[in-house]
Amino acid sequence: MQVEVRVKLKEAVLDPQGEAIRRVLSSLGFEEVTQVRVGKLVLLEVEGDDCERVRARADEAARELLANPVIEDYEVRLP
Amino acid sequence: MQVEVRVKLKEAVLDPQGEAIRRVLSSLGFEEVTQVRVGKLVLLEVEGDDCERVRARADEAARELLANPVIEDYEVRLP
């Protein structure tokens, strides 16, 4: 089953990459884009079909490794 | 309105980062994770409320800047 872990920088953390993209977009004429934030999309292929179990495990993987709680939030999504 | 651009490596393109993460997850006991691919989640805050127009513009931005068509695919999602 495919699981999606979405890792985003916390609101309070400055995202220089997002800001850089915003500026370039604006210079390309996309002035209507007022903010850009860049996160990670970690796509896991997980064996097993017990959705709750898979979700719990993905959550664990995200907590332990995929996200750094000091700067990032995450969210696990199943199909 | 918040728009999400999901940028992923094309399927046949090697993802060394994903593979390294898979290996470490496996050594941490997450053997059920058989594949990992890492993509980018670009969250745009866009002015305007004409959904179709916003989608079209986000698509344009993705094509021009956010994704590298040689190795990446993208997808635009509205809320």
Next chain:
Amino acid sequence: MTDGGRRPRVAVVIFPGSNCDRDALAAVEAVGGEAVPVWHQSRDLQRCGAVLLPGGYSYGNYLRAGAMAAHSPVMKAVRRHADQGGAVLGICNGFQILLEIGLLPGAMLMNRSLRFICRDVHVRVERTDLPLLRTLQPGQVLRLPIAHKEGNWFAEPAVVREVEQQGAVALRYCDPSGQVRADANPNGSLQNVAGLVSREGTVLGMMPHPERRISRLLGGEDGWALMRALVEAA
């Protein structure tokens, strides 16, 4: 912990992708220590009195710099060693690993310029009353190279306050005269932090590379004292 005239043993941990391990081993020997390479899968530190986590790209720095190395078997032993008051020096990627396992506070973001930066910087020594800094002079300015893409130290305001109150900032980016200024900050690090030290002064993390500066032929000897302090703490 020198016994019978033997040189103090310093463990240099090697992760897949470490690339300053050889330089670190050589530097430890050059300042009078016995450098012991320790493989990341090792579960013990081979009777070493101090640990050096060298720079490089452990696990390719994929995901986040230092994130995956933090989960290596050897890091359990390193944490135990630190908890018991043993000395640990993390240089560059080693610093990032120390942040990832929480031995030092905060996290590294990508440099403000979003680029890798390799150049000499000046850092001011903020503490000299702690074991890993006692070979230095208060306010001393060192000229050392940095070489990293993720050295932009970040923590929440409350944590930053605490860090400052505790005097946990060991090194700050400064100009050649020792002034801590915004334009002397190469990467956007909060409070110009270049290095952090634990409360007891036994765990030190720093972005600049002292191990590359222990010879006049190779850009200077400003790293010598820091390497020496580690050996003396072993």
Next chain:
Amino acid sequence: MRWDAEANLELAREHGLHPQEWERLLAALGRTPNLVELGIFSALWSEHCSYKSSRAHLRKLPAQGPRVIQGPGENAGVVAVGQGWVAVFKMESHNHPSFIEPYQGAATGVGGILRDVFTMGARPIMALDSLRFGDPDAPRMRYLVDGVVRGISDYGNCVGVPTVGGEVDFHPSYNGNILVNAMVVGVAREDGIFYGRASGPGNHVVYMGSKTGRDGIHGATMASDAFDEAAAAKRPTVQVGDPLTEKLLIECCLELMSRGLVVGIQDMGAAGLTSSSFEMASRAGCGLVLDLDAVPVREHGMTPYELMLSESQERMLLIVTPGNVMSVINLCKRWGLDATDIGRVIGEPVVRATFRGGPAFELPIAPLVDDAPRYERPFRRPEPAAPATLPALRDRDWGTELKTLLAAPQLVSARRIWQQYDQSVGAATVVGPGADAALVLIPGTRIGLAATTDCNSFACGLDPYCGAAQAVAEAVRNLACVGAEPVGVTDCLNFGSPENPTVMGQFVAAIEGVAETCRVLEIPVVSGNVSFYNQTSGQSILPTPAIGMVGVVAEVRHVPRGSWELGEALYVLGPLEGELGGSRYLQIILGLEAGPVPAVDHVAERRRSRVVAELVRLGVVAATDISDGGLVTALVRMGSPDCGADLTIPWDSLVARVLFGEWLGRFLLAVQPACEPALVQACEGMELARLGTVGGDRLVVRAGKRIVLSESMAELCGLPERQLEWMEGVQG
């Protein structure tokens, strides 16, 4: 179409073979090949693998010398550098991939050249990159510059090999075809060199490193299974680099070799498993049997065609005795690398492969490797550009012209590029980028290895013979500035289409220029690379024979200085007046693409370079050579924003030639007053002019009593930094 379908002329054409080549193939084989065999032929007979257009001329390069241990023909060249140490080096291009995808193209270029060097048993200790871009304002150009630099940075920094030098230049002829040439220097003990030879029938063939995917397979589109057309559309044409795996390969291979566990070893570079297997077998006079089902794969349903022609990165082929196979596999495992036994060495000179229990192909080795087609392409020797008709160059606004020159892309400071490279990992860099040449210690010794890359392609366009000769001479001078004596050359010859007689003529002339200069100066050319077909819509790039040169300092005792110090005296060694033909002054200020580019004066070059190298080693002088832009730009390079100089040239000299003239093997030297007598004595019998002293914050030049130039050093030093200012800004 299936991989084992019978090939025909039509398919051969689509694989880039000419009808005569197809006939030759049929004759050599005595039967019609199947598709995978055709793919193998087309790869090995490609220009890239067979050097079919260049081989006849490459032979002119001098490859012999008392220090040479391995000349061209192996993965890299090897020269002895003293105390039992050898330097192993090579330069290679990755131009086309970098134009398509600059980041991955440049990254995998670095990866490939690193493998060529450590494959020989040498630890890479430094990398250099020679870059050519188009007009900075041309479409996509910033994206290309940025991507290439990031690619080199992320890959080289991760593997932990310091990038210590290189060059960068801009010219519209590269608008549609940039150049990315990378050079790596490694070191080994003389008895620790390994070769890419599949010797010893009965030995095993071990595949090591990343799994094989469908990356960079160039053959005709129909080469995939017909029912898999959707997959064909998704096939990536660019390879993706994995520097972590490369770093592990370096450490693991060096350990395998130092433990004597391998008989032969080669990386899978261009044409992947095909070139590595055929070339290794050919060098040993043996053959191989391969079990293609054993090749580790990343994707499902890969055909023999894809397996043989994939260019997936970070893969090696090892030849191992039967008794050592398990040890090899275990050591690889320790480094987290996969290793798989995929075949055997046989005595019969063929490569035979099986797939799913049946034969996949069987090909004799000689026709594919040694007897590949050779061409004596027709060529037209270039007429050197006519001498310029110069305007009267008197009483001009020299200061403004100098500033215009310094602000031009050709004179750019590469600092913003090399600051993104780890220059000091390895803790052995004595002199990094920003100087005339780099100087790195062999680990654990005081032996210094110096390296530089040089090529003034503008001059090569005007006169390929003299331009190429000058590139060699400039490299020698650059080495001298860090105290080193040259010991060997690698080259990367970047040209347009060899089927165009004009381009072929440039190629021949450039090779002859390099060959003659290297022969007279006794510097062997031990490795190199040819990159043809650098053109877009019929427009060729400037001829660009990049020269990579390695030198030695037997014992480094002083750090060579690149800049002057307050109170020092300044001298020009060599003629005070340079030549304006082919100079940057002509190109940029007068807008003249005109010659003549002078021939190299071998005797003078050698004498001066030797003396400068010696003085630098002794710590007597700081030196820089006078090249791009002439004396004034050398002055700016040697000075600093807060420290200028005051110079006086004879009232009757030709100011333009003194300030902006190039060529003729000139050096600018800075020396402490106390050391002036030593300098003068060492240069006895040579042209040496004392011009003035260091001081003040301006650059002042007087002709007799008249001030001809007076500019703020801070302003001058800032100009070459401007070009790449946009790199400071951030982008996504």
